Amino acid sequence: MNGIDEKTLWNNFQRGDYDALSILYGRYVHKLFSYGIRIYGDDQLVKDCIQEVFIHLIEKGKKLSITDFNSMYLFKCLRNKLFEELRTKSNRSDILRKIGSDELKYDENIEQITVQSEEEIARRRILDAAMASLSNYQREAIFLKYTQNFSYDMIADILGVDIASARTLIYRSLKKIKESAINHILIFWIFHFGKQSKV
């Protein structure tokens, strides 16, 4: 059953086979989780929302108008669910915590890979700092494009904008990363030389 393509699984689910939906869940749970914490840093809320998305699908069942399954639909559902939750909660401290946690997330990456050279550490730091300079919306777009490999039309669909806007969004984000990286390189070298001079 694991080899079955997603469209078949979806159709089976719509015919009342809930095991098919469990398989889809298994395939997408980590991707959805990654996306969720990219939009909003609270693990628990993201988990709850993922569960809500699947329960919503079961509840709607046959009434869902999607006959042609696309994984993008799940991302869209999760995004809507998260924003809905955030709107209803509208908890300022949560939002502040989320903003604060973002930079940590990039820093953590360093520990996850084996870094060979000091030069590489420096490069990673600069890149992380450049990424951190993006707005949440821009980072979400970058995530969809470079982490989830969605095409522009899918990104547009998830974000609820037209394709041209999705393209512009990615373009501007990349440009911003490039510009802020240049700034960070300067800062890095000042910092680097400063450290060296102390030694």
Added chain:
Amino acid sequence: MKKEKEIDFVNLLQDEEFIRLVKDTLDSADQYYILNEKYPADKELLVNAVEFIKVNMLEQKRMPENDVIEILQNIKAYSEAKKKRDFRKSVVLVFSKIAAVLLVFICCSFLFYKYLRKDPLKDFAEQKTKVQDEAVLILSDGSTHKINEYNSNIEYSKNGGEIVVRNKRSKDEKFVNVKDSKEPVINQIIVPYGHRHNITLSDGTQVVLNSGSKLVFPAEFSGKTRGVYLIGEGYFDVSRDENKPFIVKTDEINIKVLGTRFNVSAYADENVTSAVLVEGSVSVYHANKIIENTPLTKLVPGQGCFYTSTTSESVVRSVDVADYISWKDGLFRFKDQPLVNVIQRVCKYYNRNISIEGDKLPSTLISGKLVLTDNITSTMNYLSKTLEARYEVTSDGNYIIKEQ
């Protein structure tokens, strides 16, 4: 790439080919050389682009395994609950579908019973609808008996078995109703234009049937009510029976009485059906109403109920009763009626077309009595004399009244 633009960070990362190549060569030690071959750019730039892709790939996180399982279990539990609910819903749905079908069936049967099942009297009446030239009496066995005279008395015995037709100028005739089953014995009298007949029903009720009328009635009134069906005009003198109301049914209204005298006019070719009460009291009902308990109106002597079928509206007003019932004594009585109205009545009685020519003639007011004979010629002679006018007969039998 579109133009031979300078390779930079932004356009490299917008190039799907580049991204694929980076991902394909992630584990290769020669990654930089492979990339550089296709994308001759500054090493720093290429390395930064690769780094960007790597960092983003690392954004793919994993949800802790026990959370994955917990959510999965919740989803499965919810699916089971939903399945059960759907099953219950479908059972309820099936039952409600059955119930709906039954309900519709019952309603249809009821309506069928109420509307489509015709009154046996009405049913009988429609079997022979043609008003012929001679008056006929149709008995239960379907036998048709011509009544020779234009104004005779037809008398039913108490049990309805025997009928005597009393003629004025010839011998009386006797007929016998054959009673072969438990079905009520239904008889019918058809009165042609220019005729008028008196019937004494088995309960003693006397009916005078006007020209061009038809009365359907059971020879013996065996049910809880005494129902007769009338097309045309009849004057009823109903013998009193508190336990068995007498009902005159017409296409539009039903008139229910205990014992009284009244006139009913229900010609099929007229829009207005009327009931005019002479004595006692009558209730007028809508024919074909599901709930027949509420009368349209109750009349007191001297009142008439006029029901217009085209608008389904009824009007009750006081009338000069004599205007409506004088026909039963063989005359029309008019008081200040324009000639057109008089001619209309005469036309109806003889079933002939009479037209009036001239400007003043149609509105000439007529008062007095017009004796109805079986002969239109004598009536026309009498009329033209009174009017100081003359009349002509056209080749197709129509009459025209003209000024002299």
